[in-house]
Amino acid sequence: MSSEPLLRVENLKTQFFTEAGTVRAVDGISFEVREGEIVGLVGESGAGKSVASMSLLRLVEDPGEIVAGEITYKGETIFGLEEGPNGELRERDDVLSNEEIRTRIRGNEIAVIFQDPMESLNPVFTVGGQLREFIELNRGLGEDEAKAEAIDMLREVGIPDPEQRYEEYPHQFSGGMRQRVLIAMALACEPSLIIADEPTTALDVTVEGQILDLVDELQAKYGTSFIWVTHDLGVVAEICDRVNVMYLGEIVEQAAVDDLFYDTKHPYTDALLDSMPRPDRTVDDLEPIEGVMPEAIDPPSGCRFHPRCPHAREVCKRVHPEPKIVAGDGEPHRAACVKHDAFDVGYDESPPLEDRGPTPSGEDSADTDSESGLAPNPTADDGGERRE
């Protein structure tokens, strides 16, 4: 903990400038990844997990852009802004150039495993050829060495007959086998960090188990750090060391995996846990989260989860909580919920929300919010930068 983390993300904001308005896909998240650990990035679809992870490689697709924050990796700056002489924000001099990011970071330092193994491999090239290309590129090996390495790696991830499979095309592989190929690809480039973006979501549960075991085993062997992006808390419990829970572009809870499960501090995490099917509960016992996640283009005021939160009080509409340490003796346990004493904004005195209908959704509450004419909200304006 005292040593510098492998990756540090500070107040990262990534926005998409669409015709309908600015979508704040990632809105000020901070987290770090240390050497040799698996860090979870959890949340519903649309929470900004994938955008956040792609921001780390500066691979945000148009019309998206990283607009604020700092990303440092092994002491090098992947993204960082400074104030120019005229007060405008500009990229700092120590930020790696596009070319440096491409040649020095992507693949050889930070590799990615994507969600969809069926689509991620190019259908018209052999599996071996694709693997070899990335190894040549990222490790500077010659063709023959790269091929030998590729075959070794295919064997390592449990693909039988790697010499023969090397020559085959992606369509000749099953989904699980293709995901193994993608894992081989990531590991073969010998990166220090692998971003796994929902790598098991598209797979059968039995195959998912095998892949998780494989990753666990290989992670222990190579000591690679992982950022594991998922919506599945079951997977998180199985392999992660620390977890970041994301909701609508923000990290709402951040803790060591055991703390998160046994001492949950944010109502959203609670809700996620309650909506997870478990063998000891029937479907009737499941408590799905009410409503749907609002659009990141026009997030609810105050705490973004308040329209769906069972603990929401009037104060939650007004105060936007930044994550604060609320517990944890070794590993800090952060949560962004004003019900904790650390916030001290008068949650206990605040009246419960009464104006919510039987099925509150983000939109409904936002409407009633403006009608009830409560205290003007500094966080609800559309275009401008939010007050920190």
Next chain:
Amino acid sequence: MKLLKYTIYRLLQAIPVLIGISVITFLLANLGPGDPVSLMLQGQEHTEAQVRAIEQRYGLDKPLHERYVTYMAGLLQGDFGRSIHYRRPVADLMLERIGPTLLLVLSAYAFALVTAIPLGIIAANKRNEPTDHVSRIVALFGVSTPSFWIGIVLILIFAVKLGWFPSSGLVYPWRSPDSVRGISSYPELYYETLRHLLLPMIALGTLQMATIMRVERTQMIESLQGEYVKLARAYGVPERTILRKHAFNVAQLPIITIVGLNLSTAIGGAVLVETVFNINGMGRLFVDAIAQNDYQLVMGITMMLGFLFVMGVIITDISYAYVDPRVTYGESD
């Protein structure tokens, strides 16, 4: 090995198609208006006995199915019958005329591919930027303008007004230089061929170019958004390699189909372009044959064009199987 088997299989499949074409062609030619015997007599005075004699000589007194069998037996030996108008074997006439047509169609395709693929890629890469809009307008113009009109305009501008290129005729590169007036060496001959070919090639190729360009653009856009492109980017593959290799190879598959299936429109267009540019190709031979009711010749050319088209489709299929590893060869494995 599998590919060879598939090739043979596809070629065998062509046989029933060709038989079908021959039956329809034969029926249409024989049921159509006009009577070959009176055509041969060309209004001369004649007796009933003379007509009989001609009918007997050409086998026209026999029933239709017998005549069909006789015709097919001839075809298998390369005998397409004799042209009534030219009084020469149809096969000889077609052999003389197919060269210019193939030259025209192939060069039009070459022109279309060489221009359309880079333009389509540029349009896809610079999507919704000025270059893309220009390419869209060019494509719209290309698909909606008939080839003969483009031909006439090209003649007006580049042949009549500017005088850069000849307005008619074609110099055949397979002839010896001495046989063409004013030419003494092969380089000169090829240069002249090119000069003559340029305008008709553009006239015929513009439609193909426009079609291919639009498909190339769409395919490249789709391909560039593919997960495999995202993966390549995430692994530090340079953007131009992605464009030229990762996205490009996937995007070319439909182009093969377009080229193969548009062969019929290209040959149809060649008929008009040959007329405009006064080129003695199959197209003009065909038009003349229809006008003169030269039914042996019409049948021969129809069979030939049908054959070319079927071969085009088969070659498309086979090259598709060769290029796209996902194509199965019609057998369960």
